[in-house]
Amino acid sequence: MSWSWPYFFDYMTNGLMLRGVWATIWLSIISMIIGLGLGIIAALMKMYGNKILRVLAEFYIWLFRGTPILIQLVIIYTGLPQLGIRFSVIESCILGLALNEGAYLAEIIRSGIMSVDKGQEDASRAVGMNWRERMWLVILPQATRTIIPPLGNQFNGMLKTTSLCSVISMQELMRSAQMIAQIEFRVLEAYCIAAIWYLLLVSIWGLIQTRIEAHYEKPFGALEATPVKEK
Amino acid sequence: MHDENTAVLIKNVKKAFGKNVVLDGINLEVKKGEVVVICGRSGSGKSTLLRCIDQLETIDSGQIHAVGHLMGFKEINGKIVPLKDSIIAKQQRDIGMVFQNFNLFPHVSVLQNIMMAPIKILKRDKAEVEAEAFALLKRVGLPDKKNAYPRQLSGGQQQRIAIARALAMKPKLMLFDEPTSALDPEMISEVLDVMVDLSKAGMTMIVVTHEMGFARAAADRVILMHDAQIVEDAKPKDFFDSPESEHTRLFLSKILQH
Numbered sequence: 482m483s484w485s486w487p488y489f490f491d492y493m494t495n496g497l498m499l500r501g502v503w504a505t506i507w508l509s510i511i512s513m514i515i516g517l518g519l520g521i522i523a524a525l526m527k528m529y530g531n532k533i534l535r536v537l538a539e540f541y542i543w544l545f546r547g548t549p550i551l552i553q554l555v556i557i558y559t560g561l562p563q564l565g566i567r568f569s570v571i572e573s574c575i576l577g578l579a580l581n582e583g584a585y586l587a588e589i590i591r592s593g594i595m596s597v598d599k600g601q602e603d604a605s606r607a608v609g610m611n612w613r614e615r616m617w618l619v620i621l622p623q624a625t626r627t628i629i630p631p632l633g634n635q636f637n638g639m640l641k642t643t644s645l646c647s648v649i650s651m652q653e654l655m656r657s658a659q660m661i662a663q664i665e666f667r668v669l670e671a672y673c674i675a676a677i678w679y680l681l682l683v684s685i686w687g688l689i690q691t692r693i694e695a696h697y698e699k700p701f702g703a704l705e706a707t708p709v710k711e712k
Numbered sequence: 713m714h715d716e717n718t719a720v721l722i723k724n725v726k727k728a729f730g731k732n733v734v735l736d737g738i739n740l741e742v743k744k745g746e747v748v749v750i751c752g753r754s755g756s757g758k759s760t761l762l763r764c765i766d767q768l769e770t771i772d773s774g775q776i777h778a779v780g781h782l783m784g785f786k787e788i789n790g791k792i793v794p795l796k797d798s799i800i801a802k803q804q805r806d807i808g809m810v811f812q813n814f815n816l817f818p819h820v821s822v823l824q825n826i827m828m829a830p831i832k833i834l835k836r837d838k839a840e841v842e843a844e845a846f847a848l849l850k851r852v853g854l855p856d857k858k859n860a861y862p863r864q865l866s867g868g869q870q871q872r873i874a875i876a877r878a879l880a881m882k883p884k885l886m887l888f889d890e891p892t893s894a895l896d897p898e899m900i901s902e903v904l905d906v907m908v909d910l911s912k913a914g915m916t917m918i919v920v921t922h923e924m925g926f927a928r929a930a931a932d933r934v935i936l937m938h939d940a941q942i943v944e945d946a947k948p949k950d951f952f953d954s955p956e957s958e959h960t961r962l963f964l965s966k967i968l969q970h
Binding site for chain 2: 598600601603604605606607608609610611612614618619622623700701702
């Protein structure tokens with residue numbers, strides 16, 4: 482068997498393949514959003530919490546950045562049932578991806594917050610803001626600017642990492658390609674189509690990411706008219 | 713508070729950063745409406761003292777009473793108990809502070825910089841606060857800059873906005889930490905003018921500065937700090953013409969050379 486163009490083009494629009502693409506998209510988005518929430522909480526716990534909160538956050542970050550996501554997924558889906566904890570395939574995927582993502586995002590968010598000028602902390606304290614007011618009104622809006630680019634790169638990674646969920650039988654793109662390859666044994670064509678779809682998704686995200694970054698790169702107040710020379 | 717007329721009372725305050733002693737038993741009283749200038753070498757502790765008054769740093773021992781509060785602490789049944797962040801924030805509202813690097817909020821406009829605290833913290837009416845903020849802008853001479861962003865302004869303009877921002881919370885005490893040290897020479901006087909006006913309006917002010925002209929013109933007292941202690945505390949005339957401390961004589965000879 483050599484290459485078959487008819488099969489190749491057929492697989493590109495195959496229903497199963499397309500459903501896999503869609504699953505990859507929503508799985509990435511949901512896991513990213515939940516991961517972002519976990520990351521923010523962990524970052525704040527680590528930076529501003531008491532000893533207990535700090536240790537908890539550091540342990541979470543260490544655990545989920547230190548183990549392969551594949552092991553995390555497999556433990557959640559096939560290991561925990563031994564203790565009576567059962568998650569469905571979808572639940573396991575979202576849980577594993579979100580927990581993993583959150584650990585990486587925590588560090589990104591932490592460095593974003595640390596990149597804000599220390600004088601901002603002074604000024605917001607001096608004017609009488611408590612911690613919540615300082616973070617919400619002054620620090621986080623400025624930290625966002627530093628966080629956006631790495632955040633975009635993480636989503637790029639997430640789109641591809643979802644492929645690991647195929648191992649616990651999630652019907653995403655990789656699994657679809659696997660199943661299609663087994664029908665007619667057109668292995669090369671099937672996986673090439675899947676690869677092309679990943680490339681497409683990542684490229685589209687790249688375009689969106691560039692536009693988002695361009696918006697956040699503008700210096701504060703760039704839309705205001707620059708001052709005319711002073712008299 | 714010990715006396716109706718006392719704005720600030722600092723009792724035997726000590727502070728060290730690790731092994732580095734920055735405040736070594738500071739005692740200071742500032743009356744309402746007084747303008748006190750603090751000068752001294754870098755590292756003498758003057759900025760730290762200001763920061764401790766406003767609770768941007770915590771003290772190791774001693775007490776700071778300012779504008780009716782025991783800063784950073786509460787007395788319960790004779791015991792001194794540290795306050796938590798949100799209560800300290802309330803204390804900080806009665807004190808305004810102006811920094812060497814202005815520290816304006818870069819992500820909002822000039823007017824929003826001034827309005828942010830009264831609206832978000834005090835939950836005051838937006839229209840009222842906006843009118844007051846605009847009046848403050850006029851007072852510091854920058855009414856046409858209300859929609860500008862900090863990065864579009866010169867240093868002198870930013871510092872004047874910073875003063876307006878501090879005044880928006882209607883503080884009873886204003887602290888200035890080397891307000892003109894980061895400014896080009898041409899812009900120093902526009903900021904000092906605002907400060908002189910403020911002093912004439914009766915504001916209690918503690919100013920860390922090297923601008924001796926301001927000290928002569930507006931200060932009620934001039935203080936010299938040296939090696940974590942106050943070594944001179946006198947009226948401007950006495951400070952400059954007949955200082956008591958050798959440190960002061962040395963300091964003056966160096967600073968008045970040019």
